[in-house]
Amino acid sequence: MxxxxxxxxxxxxxxxxxxxxxxxxxxxxxxxxxxxxxxxxxxxxxxxxxxxxxxxxxxxxxxxxxxxxYDEAPEEKKFWQGVRANPKRITRDVRSRFRDIDRRLADVEAYVTSSNSRLAREIEQLR
Structure with a gap:
């Protein structure tokens, strides 16, 4: 495709x-x-x-x-036009987005796995 x-x-x-x-x-x-x-x-x-x-x-x-x-969305069209125009720049942008997502996910993981008594109470209240 x-x-x-x-x-x-x-x-x-x-x-x-x-x-x-x-x-x-x-x-x-x-x-x-x-x-x-x-x-x-x-x-x-x-x-x-x-x-x-x-x-x-x-x-x-x-x-x-x-x-x-381009059935998906207008941003899909812009993405593919960018791939055709400058593939290296688009690859760099996608990697940057993934790094940002990975950093945010690591922050969430650190927050959840840390010894947080308030979070533990909230989880217990949900049970």
Whole structure:
């Protein structure tokens, strides 16, 4: 499933013509309007035949985006866009989160296993 989420797809749901710019925006996490403006500027500023040829090739060869690609949540979409853009940074962020969770869990474990008379009374009251 992860390889499916890290591929480039044509985004036909947000497409103006064939979904290439919308697919690039989805792949990189950028705003689709900025991608479209960038493609138009590249075409006008001297890349006239090549940007159109690249656009048509991408439109002909790229698969359509599956409808259920990001069913979970919007944060899931942002996570996978981050993985595509900078995998090392995302890995570092995930490790940092796990370290924080591990530290908090160790604090809870130390609190529960310590000789805490108030906690022992609360546990006894629950019985």
């Amino acid at each position: 992860t390889s499916q989420r890290t591929r480039f797809y044509l985004d036909k749901q947000n497409a103006k013509w064939s979904g290439v710019c919308a697919g690039i925006a989805d792949y990189t996490g950028m705003d689709v309007t900025l991608v479209r403006i960038g493609v138009v500027l590249m075409t006008i500023m001297g890349g006239f035949p090549w940007t159109l040829i690249a656009y048509w090739i991408a439109a002909a060869t790229a698969p359509r985006k599956p409808l259920d690609l």
